[in-house]
Amino acid sequence: xxxxxxxxxxxxxxxxxxxxxxxxxxxxxxxxxxxxxxxxxxxxxxxxxxxxxxxxxxxxxxxxxxxxxxxxxxxxxxxxxxxxxxxxxxxxxxxxxxxxxxxxxxxxxxxxxxxxxxxxxxxxxxxxxxxxxxxxxxxxxxxxxxxxxxxxxxxxxxxxxxxxxxxxxxxxxxxxxxxxxxxxxxxxxxxxxxxxxxxxxxxxxxxxxxxxxxxxxxxxxxxxxxxxxxxxxxxxxxxxxxxxxxxxxxxxxxxxxxxxxxxxxxxxxxxxxxxxxxxxxxxxxxxxxxxxxxxxxxxxxxxxxxxxxxxxxxxxxxxxxxxxxxxxxxxxxxxxxxxxxxxxxxxxxxxxxxxxxxxxxxxxxxxxxxxxxxxxxxxxxxxxxxxxxxxxxxxxxxxxxxxxxxxxxxxxxxxxxxxxxxxxxxxxxxxxxxxxxxxxxxxxxxxxxxxxxxxxxxxxxxxxxxxxxx
Numbered sequence: 445x446x447x448x449x450x451x452x453x454x455x456x457x458x459x460x461x462x463x464x465x466x467x468x469x470x471x472x473x474x475x476x477x478x479x480x481x482x483x484x485x486x487x488x489x490x491x492x493x494x495x496x497x498x499x500x501x502x503x504x505x506x507x508x509x510x511x512x513x514x515x516x517x518x519x520x521x522x523x524x525x526x527x528x529x530x531x532x533x534x535x536x537x538x539x540x541x542x543x544x545x546x547x548x549x550x551x552x553x554x555x556x557x558x559x560x561x562x563x564x565x566x567x568x569x570x571x572x573x574x575x576x577x578x579x580x581x582x583x584x585x586x587x588x589x590x591x592x593x594x595x596x597x598x599x600x601x602x603x604x605x606x607x608x609x610x611x612x613x614x615x616x617x618x619x620x621x622x623x624x625x626x627x628x629x630x631x632x633x634x635x636x637x638x639x640x641x642x643x644x645x646x647x648x649x650x651x652x653x654x655x656x657x658x659x660x661x662x663x664x665x666x667x668x669x670x671x672x673x674x675x676x677x678x679x680x681x682x683x684x685x686x687x688x689x690x691x692x693x694x695x696x697x698x699x700x701x702x703x704x705x706x707x708x709x710x711x712x713x714x715x716x717x718x719x720x721x722x723x724x725x726x727x728x729x730x731x732x733x734x735x736x737x738x739x740x741x742x743x744x745x746x747x748x749x750x751x752x753x754x755x756x757x758x759x760x761x762x763x764x765x766x767x768x769x770x771x772x773x774x775x776x777x778x779x780x781x782x783x784x785x786x787x788x789x790x791x792x793x794x795x796x797x798x799x800x801x802x803x804x805x806x807x808x809x810x811x812x813x814x815x816x817x818x819x820x821x822x823x824x825x826x827x828x829x830x831x832x833x834x835x836x837x838x839x840x841x842x843x844x845x846x847x848x849x850x851x852x853x854x855x856x857x858x859x860x861x862x863x864x865x866x867x868x869x870x871x872x873x874x875x876x877x878x879x880x881x882x883x884x885x886x887x888x889x890x891x892x893x894x895x896x897x898x899x900x901x902x903x904x905x906x907x908x909x910x911x912x913x914x
Contacts, residue, residue, distance in 0.1 A: 461489020463756030807856030
């Protein structure tokens with residue numbers, strides 16, 4: 445066994461993704477001696493390599509494709525529009541390569557010691573690398589991310605060839621037909637991508653609605669859009685058997701009490717991801733896991749072993765990049781006693797689903813307030829009654845504002861409709877500053893813009909409060 449005998453690191457980060465890199469960056473800026481351990485072939489993390497950036501690159505291309513195919517609606521003669529998959533794939537690789545190179549350059553800047561290996565704990569302050577080298581540190585951050593889940597409860601899945609999201613993102617051809625298992629964010633975004641490039645797509649979701657963590661009203665909008673685009677969508681299902689080989693797959697399931705069979709050339713397993721902790725030997729470090737297999741952390745991102753922190757997908761509670769970044773930064777600052785820091789305020793949490801129409805939320809939602817038996821006011825307004833969205837032929841969906849009933853302080857918002865992911869940020873500053881609907885209505889709203897649609901629910905809530913005070 446080779447042993448690294450020099451002075452212990454102040455912080456050792458396991459995983460070079462969004463949480464790990466940003467923790468290392470903050471710790472180095474505090475003058476700490478930092479090591480980053482990551483055994484991936486390319487060190488950049490899920491978001492850059494196989495998540496946010498490649499998927500959104502492809503989704504944006506197919507958004508343009510979809511608009512071109514609708515040219516007649518806009519009075520345009522566009523004889524033909526179709527995906528050139530090799531060109532699409534090449535553009536994605538170029539863009540992602542640039543992002544990954546930038547991350548690698550930042551890590552190799554000399555501010556950190558970088559070990560291209562995997563690590564496992566041998567005791568609370570020591571990790572062993574794959575080549576037998578041992579490293580010691582005063583503090584640790586676990587940021588090993590997540591991996592594709594293969595649920596044992598799905599009959600036949602493990603024995604059937606299937607794609608993961610990694611495979612879909614690497615496609616350089618148009619699949620004839622694909623069955624998508626799952627109705628989460630990854631399943632929905634990539635199912636629509638596959639349909640728009642020309643694949644016949646069947647999507648099978650166990651729960652009553654896709655995107656089950658969002659409101660039923662919002663998900664029903666997207667379900668209708670999917671069906672209008674030709675996706676064969678099945679919800680409230682139970683898979684009874686999956687079989688197949690390299691030539692094709694068959695999925696048997698029940699839906700609305702009836703037996704259904706669907707066949708396709710390919711199967712895409714999008715049933716979720718699970719925390720990537722199995723190889724870390726966390727028991728040796730005294731780190732406990734939640735029932736979901738995530739590292740159990742407190743509000744400072746500390747695990748049950750207080751000198752060991754965790755951030756990103758491996759800690760949750762949401763697999764969101766900006767949350768992972770915030771967790772990594774918070775962990776580093778807390779670990780080294782930076783004064784005046786505050787825990788992450790989950791009441792400001794943003795969430796965006798990049799389907800079309802997209803779905804975005806911020807702050808506290810109706811279901812949470814109802815569960816807590818808290819009073820609130822809510823108002824909505826549809827996109828199909830708004831000038832800018834009508835001329836864009838973007839008629840799906842609505843905007844919703846949720847506010848405290850006495851003074852109108854904004855508690856949250858939900859948007860399902862055109863450019864929802866950008867529009868939702870209109871509420872980021874006001875929520876952080878505890879602004880009211882009256883505060884937002886004092887600002888000018890330009891006409892005609894999509895943003896001005898938000899004035900309608902704001903005005904409705906303001907009117908409700910004025911009436912209640914008379």
